[in-house]
Structure formats: C-alpha cells, structure tokens
Amino acid sequence: MRLTYEQILDKLGETVGWERRGDGISRVFKFRDFKEAVAFVNKAAEVAEEMDHHPDILITYNTVQLSVFTHSEGGLTDKDFALAKKVNQIV
Amino acid sequence: MRLTYEQILDKLGETVGWERRGDGISRVFKFRDFKEAVAFVNKAAEVAEEMDHHPDILITYNTVQLSVFTHSEGGLTDKDFALAKKVNQIV
Numbered sequence: 001m002r003l004t005y006e007q008i009l010d011k012l013g014e015t016v017g018w019e020r021r022g023d024g025i026s027r028v029f030k031f032r033d034f035k036e037a038v039a040f041v042n043k044a045a046e047v048a049e050e051m052d053h054h055p056d057i058l059i060t061y062n063t064v065q066l067s068v069f070t071h072s073e074g075g076l077t078d079k080d081f082a083l084a085k086k087v088n089q090i091v
Numbered sequence: 092m093r094l095t096y097e098q099i100l101d102k103l104g105e106t107v108g109w110e111r112r113g114d115g116i117s118r119v120f121k122f123r124d125f126k127e128a129v130a131f132v133n134k135a136a137e138v139a140e141e142m143d144h145h146p147d148i149l150i151t152y153n154t155v156q157l158s159v160f161t162h163s164e165g166g167l168t169d170k171d172f173a174l175a176k177k178v179n180q181i182v
Contacts, residue, residue, distance in 0.1 A: 034136070034139065034140065034145050035136075035140065038132070038133065038136045041129070041132065041150075042129065042133070045125070045126075045129045048125065049125065049126065054125050054152050056149065056150065056151050057148075057149070057150040058147065058148070058149045058150075059132075059147065059148040059149075060147050061145050
C-alpha cells in the first residue's frame with residue numbers, strides 16, 4: 001500500500017540520510033575508494049535479494065547512490081523504508 | 092590526450108554497443124535478473140581497477156549502464172575506448 005505524504009515525512013524522519021528525490025527516496029554513501037564502494041554495493045545487493053526489493057544503484061568512483069521506489073504500487077511503501085533502514089545497518 | 096571528434100567517431104565504429112552520451116560514451120547491458128547484473132558489475136569493476144579507470148555504473152534491476160569519460164583531460168581519450176573494449180570482452 002502506498003504511503004501518504006504525511007507517512008512519508010514521518011518515516012523519512014526516522015531513516016537517517018535518506019531524502020525524497022524524484023518519485024522515490026535516495027541516499028548517497030561515500031567511501032574511501034572505488035573498491036570499497038563496490039564492496040558496499042555487494043552487501044546492499046544481498047539485502048535487496050533477501051527482501052526481493054531492488055534499489056537503483058549508481059556508483060561514481062567512491063560514492064554510491066541508492067534510490068528506491070515501489071514500481072508495482074506507483075509510489076513509496078513500507079518496503080522502501082524497510083530496505084533503506086536495513087541498508088543503513090550495513091554501512 | 093583528448094581525441095578529436097573524428098577520432099571518436101572512428102573508435103565508436105569499432106566499439107560494439109557503445110554510443111556517445113553526454114560528454115562520455117556509454118553502453119547499456121541487459122541481464123536475466125538483478126543477481127546477474129551485479130555479477131557483471133563485479134567483473135567490470137575488476138577491469139576498472141586493473142586499468143585504474145573507473146566508469147560510472149548504474150544498476151537498474153537487470154540492466155547495467157556503464158559511462159566513461161576522462162575527467163583529467165576533460166574529454167574522451169584512448170583510455171575510455173580501451174576500457175569499453177575490455178568490458179565488451181567480459182559480457
């Protein structure tokens with residue numbers, strides 16, 4: 001179920017580092033170098049597979065931007081915030 | 092050294108699947124699923140580390156877009172096309 005605007009604001013408040021961007025939510029993670037960035041992407045990919053929910057992932061040398069959105073619902077859902085929080089735990 | 096417009100066109104002609112996009116060159120690779128896309132990213136990342144030349148990498152579920160550009164030269168160089176060709180060999 002799609003979250004309402006108020007629910008999204010509430011949940012953003014408890015999801016460190018993530019912000020509204022376009023239709024979804026996203027966070028930029030910064031690492032020492034490309035190698036560390038790719039290592040993080042592999043950990044995030046594991047989380048994504050476990051949750052069967054796949055963020056867009058942009059690697060630009062030592063930064064990784066994750067963006068998440070529930071395509072099947074055409075909006076943001078609990079699943080998006082669950083993924084965001086789980087990813088925050090592996091940084 | 093930055094390549095000229097004519098050199099870029101020549102090299103694009105011999106670099107399957109890559110096209111001019113923005114300032115750089117890029118190619119979209121499509122896979123069966125997210126897992127295979129991530130596996131490819133790991134192989135491409137190895138090539139990037141070996142060549143010390145790092146493309147931007149965008150993973151969107153089962154597709155991966157690589158984009159490359161030589162920031163230090165402010166343009167496209169032989170290094171960009173060398174990376175593109177090497178990545179083409181690992182698909």
